Amino acid sequence: MTVPGEARHILATLRRVAVGGPGATPVGIRRRYVLAVLAALVVAGACGSGEDGDQSSTTTAGHDHDHEAMEGIALDDLDHPPTVEAVAESDGAGNVVVTVTLTGIELVPVNPPREHQPGQGHLHITVDGETVAMTSDAVHHLTGLADGHHEVAVRLSANDHRDYLFGGALIGDTAMVMVTGGTAPKTPDLVFAVEVADGTVVGGVQRFEATVGDLVEVSVTSDVDDELHLHAYDAIVHLHAGGIATLLVEVTIPGVFEAELHEAGYRIFELQVS
Numbered sequence: 036m037t038v039p040g041e042a043r044h045i046l047a048t049l050r051r052v053a054v055g056g057p058g059a060t061p062v063g064i065r066r067r068y069v070l071a072v073l074a075a076l077v078v079a080g081a082c083g084s085g086e087d088g089d090q091s092s093t094t095t096a097g098h099d100h101d102h103e104a105m106e107g108i109a110l111d112d113l114d115h116p117p118t119v120e121a122v123a124e125s126d127g128a129g130n131v132v133v134t135v136t137l138t139g140i141e142l143v144p145v146n147p148p149r150e151h152q153p154g155q156g157h158l159h160i161t162v163d164g165e166t167v168a169m170t171s172d173a174v175h176h177l178t179g180l181a182d183g184h185h186e187v188a189v190r191l192s193a194n195d196h197r198d199y200l201f202g203g204a205l206i207g208d209t210a211m212v213m214v215t216g217g218t219a220p221k222t223p224d225l226v227f228a229v230e231v232a233d234g235t236v237v238g239g240v241q242r243f244e245a246t247v248g249d250l251v252e253v254s255v256t257s258d259v260d261d262e263l264h265l266h267a268y269d270a271i272v273h274l275h276a277g278g279i280a281t282l283l284v285e286v287t288i289p290g291v292f293e294a295e296l297h298e299a300g301y302r303i304f305e306l307q308v309s
Contacts, residue, residue: 107200108151108193115139116201119158123187123210129217131177133160133210135189142171149194156199161188164265164272164282169196181220184213188271203298205262209273223252223283229304231257231274231296242305245286253282253294253304262297265306271297 110116117139124132141155149155160168160175162185168175169192177187190207191199199206225245230237245251255263257274264271265282267290272282274296282294286308295302 107198107205109200109203110206111201113139113201117156117191117199117206119189119191119206119208121187121189121208121210123185123212125212125214127216129178129180129182129214131180131185131187131212131214133175133177133187133189135173135175135208137173137191140191142173143194144171145169151193151195151197156191156193159190159192159196159198161190161269161271162186164188164263164270165284166269166271180214180217182214182217183220184211186211186273188273190271205297221250221283224249226252226254227304228254229256231255231259231303233258234299236303240302240304242291242307244307244309247287247289247308248285249308250283250285251306253306255280255282255303259299261299263294263303264297265292265294267292 115138117137120136122134122136124134126132135158139154142157143149143155145157157169157171158175159166160170160177162177162180164186167177186209188207188209190205193199225243227241227243229241243251243253255272255274256279257276259274259276261274262271263274263280263282265284267288268284268286270282270284272280274280286306289308291305291307293302294304294306
């Protein structure tokens with residue numbers, strides 16, 4: 036049986052969660068999560084067997100890719116790697132138009148799932164660290180945003196959703212935008228803070244506790260540029276030396292999830308959701 040690309044990612048997650056290991060999620064929670072992943076696998080298989088044809092984009096909230104099973108694709112052997120430049124503009128009515136200029140890559144529709152082909156890919160778009168869309172369109176419309184400043188990040192992904200890398204860093208771009216005329220800003224249920232300095236987490240790596248449905252805000256202060264990844268939620272926040280970056284995520288999956296710095300390669304906190 037040929038397993039669609041999305042289903043393969045779900046299977047990878049299933050294997051990781053089912054096995055457990057040191058520091059793993061408690062067995063009861065793992066069982067519930069395995070059942071949820073199996074249900075998602077059935078859906079992915081059904082979608083993959085349909086006849087809907089090509090779709091240029093997919094809207095998603097907290098799309099789950101297994102970063103441990105999905106290592107990026109390094110393009111360090113290219114003299115001229117792909118480039119991505121993003122511009123985000125608000126229309127004053129709670130919406131944002133994201134315009135992306137690219138070189139060195141052919142954008143192909145996200146659906147149906149495709150195998151990796153060098154030189155092809157699509158875009159993953161995040162708002163404040165949460166993946167909101169996967170698209171092959173160079174112009175994408177974001178709607179229903181809350182008033183205030185937002186970080187819009189665009190990264191280049193292969194057909195199979197693995198990130199393209201150059202020099203160990205994601206190939207992509209970020210843009211800040213001030214939204215007006217949108218919805219009222221959401222108030223987080225829980226607020227945490229983390230400080231990274233001299234290659235370590237000040238005070239040690241903490242485990243923050245939340246309940247399914249909570250809106251969690253984590254502010255991160257760092258003395259180096261890096262990217263913060265919250266696994267399972269596909270949340271990415273860009274850190275700038277001397278600044279404060281804010282991760283805002285509604286937690287919907289039970290378990291214990293690590294947040295790590297992409298380039299430094301170490302954990303800075305854990306999030307336990309029950």
